[in-house]
Amino acid sequence: MARRAKLTDAPAIGLDERKATILEAVVNEHIDTAQPVGSSAIAANADVAVSSATVRSEMVALEREGYLAQPHTSAGRVPTDKGYRYFVDHLEAGVLGVAQQRQLGEFFAHVRGEVEDVLEQTATLLSQLTNYTSVVVGAGHSNATILSVQLVNLDARHHLLVTVFNDGTVTKHSVLANFEASHLDVAEASRQLNALLIGTSLDLTVQVPSRTDVVARLVRESVAVLHAEAPTLEGEQVYIGGSSRVAQVFDGVETVRQVLAILEQELLVVSLVEDVLGQGVSVAIGSEHGFEPLSSCAVIVAPVTLEGESVGAVGLLGPTRMKYREVMAAAEAVSAHLTQHFGGDHGG
Amino acid sequence: MARRAKLTDAPAIGLDERKATILEAVVNEHIDTAQPVGSSAIAANADVAVSSATVRSEMVALEREGYLAQPHTSAGRVPTDKGYRYFVDHLEAGVLGVAQQRQLGEFFAHVRGEVEDVLEQTATLLSQLTNYTSVVVGAGHSNATILSVQLVNLDARHHLLVTVFNDGTVTKHSVLANFEASHLDVAEASRQLNALLIGTSLDLTVQVPSRTDVVARLVRESVAVLHAEAPTLEGEQVYIGGSSRVAQVFDGVETVRQVLAILEQELLVVSLVEDVLGQGVSVAIGSEHGFEPLSSCAVIVAPVTLEGESVGAVGLLGPTRMKYREVMAAAEAVSAHLTQHFGGDHGG
DNA sequence: GGTTAGCACTCGGTAAAATCGAGTGCTAAC
DNA sequence: GTTAGCACTCGATTTTACCGAGTGCTAACC
Structure with a gap:
């Protein structure tokens, strides 16, 4: 299961700058509006200094190369998984909003209690922070004595x-x-x-x-x-935060049901998270993880380490059109805080 | 919070036999079809030996007395909470299907492990048995030494x-x-x-x-x-089974979201269950429990006792038009099995 | 008096038709 | 290579028409 993009099947260099800019704009717009985005919307974007006609011809190219798709003729374009992939891989790291940073700091300054409790509360926190459903996995203790x-x-x-x-x-x-x-x-x-x-x-x-x-x-x-x-x-502990968000961010009752059904099965969730887990914040988009029922989802995972070893992970689950920048920043921040929390002198 | 109907605000005796039969038929039909039910559908019912015209005039009466409602003129009737209440109060006890009885027996014959594990698995079982979301509450140990x-x-x-x-x-x-x-x-x-x-x-x-x-x-x-x-x-443990069913049995994403949001808050769930809890199987329909966001839900709760004392409860959550007979039977059966399980020699 | 057939009427749901307009691809001029 | 212009497409939305399930009422009937 690919964790990071392999852009090898894209023409050598990837994308020229203008295409990249356009792709990025399309993704941003689509994430915002959840609608297919048209060439004029992109041309209006300050970063794109060309006319809609030019944008259109570039879009044709992007579609041919698999970064964009058209729901039907005469509709705007929608990013494909590959398009999101490119977007994510070229995303400069986002930073957390100050309010969120404060909330995070507040939380970890005051959180008390056993690991289990901390992880559970962290799941809730992460969900509040991002408005997506969160998953926190605590490592099993297979080699504990x-x-x-x-x-x-x-x-x-x-x-x-x-x-x-x-x-x-x-x-x-x-x-x-x-x-x-x-x-x-x-x-x-x-x-x-x-x-x-x-x-x-x-x-x-x-x-x-x-x-x-x-x-x-x-x-x-x-x-x-x-x-x-x-x-x-030896099983890992799983904590899920904000499962009600599923009904918010996915459309279609059936999708909601499927996602919830997956979340009910802790073993599946663990293997999903571990599958996606890598160094730093990892993202699996659409079909990149092997879970068919979640092919309309993106999963963002960040490891929690203790003395260099991975002892758990925090994750977020949303539609492929999720707010990657913010969410990845949140995952990273929470993961860092957790790592520090357990690495520090706070016991556990 | 009313647990059982108080029919005091209905005319003395309640309902004459024919009205009761018609009401029952309406409820049954509506539970089946999820549609407003018309007089002719009722008149076709074998138990009702009168014409649709008579049924109609009875329905007018039932509506006047608050048991039925009309979504709009020239639509069929739908039971009100009060209608469901009457229905439930006059429901002869259902019995579990043999397949379900077997599944139940099977489960309790083989289930092993700590109370917590048993309760959690029971929640899943109960949900599978009924196709609704289940709640299992284990009593807190406030006076444990x-x-x-x-x-x-x-x-x-x-x-x-x-x-x-x-x-x-x-x-x-x-x-x-x-x-x-x-x-x-x-x-x-x-x-x-x-x-x-x-x-x-x-x-x-x-x-x-x-x-x-x-x-x-x-x-x-x-x-x-x-x-x-x-x-x-001292807090009680809460186990929820089949939360994905929420997306199945409720219609409207917003309702689904609200219900899920409630289920996320364990304290709320506990107080809801305890509110409804009574002797034997209790039902709270629509607004009978005080939870606004759940006013389109029915909650069915059965106590689990140990040496006469309530040590927990099993519950089911569904739309007001849920299959009361089957579900109440299931709740009762599971409650009985649990009671026996913990009362018996199986440790815990 | 209660019951029922008959009937005019209501009104939401559905299907068909009309319309709109965002967006496209293409072409010709720049 | 870029862009303005334009004809064209096609889903979404609105409009209209229509259907029919269901009602309430009345008059006949037992």
């Missing part, structure tokens, strides 16, 4: 296995025994589990005692439960 | 406070110290925290040590963090 395990008994047969990992995640698992265990048994099992599991990661198999006393059975049961769930635990 | 507290150090200054409650919930909180603490300090703090907090609930204030040694400071800090978060922790 266990810091502490504790077995707590709810009653004689129900126990709760609480596991703390070195990446700060905490999991709980019910351990249901078909025998009764005393507080002391559970405490001892807890002790043994710690001895057994601390420092290991979930993909490691551990030697469990084969004795048949209550404590040993508790230990075995606990380890079994924990490892059985291992695959699930 | 602490079973165990554990302070785990991530590094010298970052610690994680993991708390287990007697209702099986587990919380974690970052404790960030501005001083360094050794493993031993943390272990000792953990021990003291246990001594201090076990058996208490979060609304209780506890006496914390005023000493200034590392351990005491850790303990103080931990208790502070835990109690600071207390209000948040």
